Amino acid sequence: MSTPPEASQPSDQPGIPETPETPETPSAYPHPKPQSPNPQPAVPGAPGSDPPPAPAPTPAQPNFYAQPTLVGQPAQPQAQPQPQPGNPYAAQPYYGPVPVPAAPGGGGGAGRAVLWAVVGAVVASAAWAGGVFLLGRGDSADLRGYSTPSNLCTGADYSSFKDEYPDDDSSPLRNSLKSDALDESYCSLSLKKTPSSYGDAYLTMQMDLHKKTDPAAEFTALWKNYRKSHSGYDVEIVKGIGDEAYLVSNDTTSGTTSGSIHATLAVRDGWMTYTMEFTEYRTTYDSDTSPPDLSEVRDWLKSDTKSTLEQTKD
Numbered sequence: 001m002s003t004p005p006e007a008s009q010p011s012d013q014p015g016i017p018e019t020p021e022t023p024e025t026p027s028a029y030p031h032p033k034p035q036s037p038n039p040q041p042a043v044p045g046a047p048g049s050d051p052p053p054a055p056a057p058t059p060a061q062p063n064f065y066a067q068p069t070l071v072g073q074p075a076q077p078q079a080q081p082q083p084q085p086g087n088p089y090a091a092q093p094y095y096g097p098v099p100v101p102a103a104p105g106g107g108g109g110a111g112r113a114v115l116w117a118v119v120g121a122v123v124a125s126a127a128w129a130g131g132v133f134l135l136g137r138g139d140s141a142d143l144r145g146y147s148t149p150s151n152l153c154t155g156a157d158y159s160s161f162k163d164e165y166p167d168d169d170s171s172p173l174r175n176s177l178k179s180d181a182l183d184e185s186y187c188s189l190s191l192k193k194t195p196s197s198y199g200d201a202y203l204t205m206q207m208d209l210h211k212k213t214d215p216a217a218e219f220t221a222l223w224k225n226y227r228k229s230h231s232g233y234d235v236e237i238v239k240g241i242g243d244e245a246y247l248v249s250n251d252t253t254s255g256t257t258s259g260s261i262h263a264t265l266a267v268r269d270g271w272m273t274y275t276m277e278f279t280e281y282r283t284t285y286d287s288d289t290s291p292p293d294l295s296e297v298r299d300w301l302k303s304d305t306k307s308t309l310e311q312t313k314d
Helices: 108-138 218-223 292-309
Strands: 173-178 180-193 200-208 232-239 242-253 259-269 272-282
Touching: 218 232, 218 242, 218 259, 242 292, 259 292, 272 292
Parallel strands: none
Antiparallel strands: 173 180, 180 200, 200 272, 232 242, 242 259, 259 272
């Protein structure tokens, strides 16, 4: 005999109360919790099934451009995403240019130092330029109005020797030079008592215009100290000719048969120098039985040198 089935109680009738299930905490792991063995697939909406997990909240992204920039103020550092730990190739944060603090007092010591350095350089340059200008004017050639003849053999005066040596040299040696630094004129001729192919004495003259350098120091050292480098010579300081003049002479004659007479008058007037040199050699073969003595030659040199300097001066 079969037992009739029990009628099911309607859900609205009181019965054994069901214990409400606590909803599970959402998990970031896609797999079931380890304490739930053999999970069964849940049917959405079925009684006793867990509700679907709520989506994980998305973190709010920072707005790096939300801060305003004030005019006249340095830009504030903008927040940058921090690199993940352990990644050495991640971009490093940038904090913008570092502002340079202004020097106190509107310029400071550094600015004044630069200003004084510039002023000093300008003053030094002006002083240098002025010094060069003044030195250039002070060192200009002091030629005293002299000019060198193109032919000194005809431009110089040696008339004092003509009475003793009346025969002119038909082929004297002469040359001249014109340049930016030096003008020079030179003459060398033979003095003859009678027409002959051989000279009885020799006369040499030279005029130099030094246009770049002052010859004073070297001229004095050479002629004033002439006897120190030429033994047997006498040095006479001659007054009244140019700025300074020296007559150096030597006489080695023994009677009228041997030896020589040599005399040179050297004159400096400003940056002009002039020399007049006389030389006579005596041998037993000479036909000249009455050569001039040294005192006569000295006088002739002084007289003709004065006349020549006057003729060559403007």
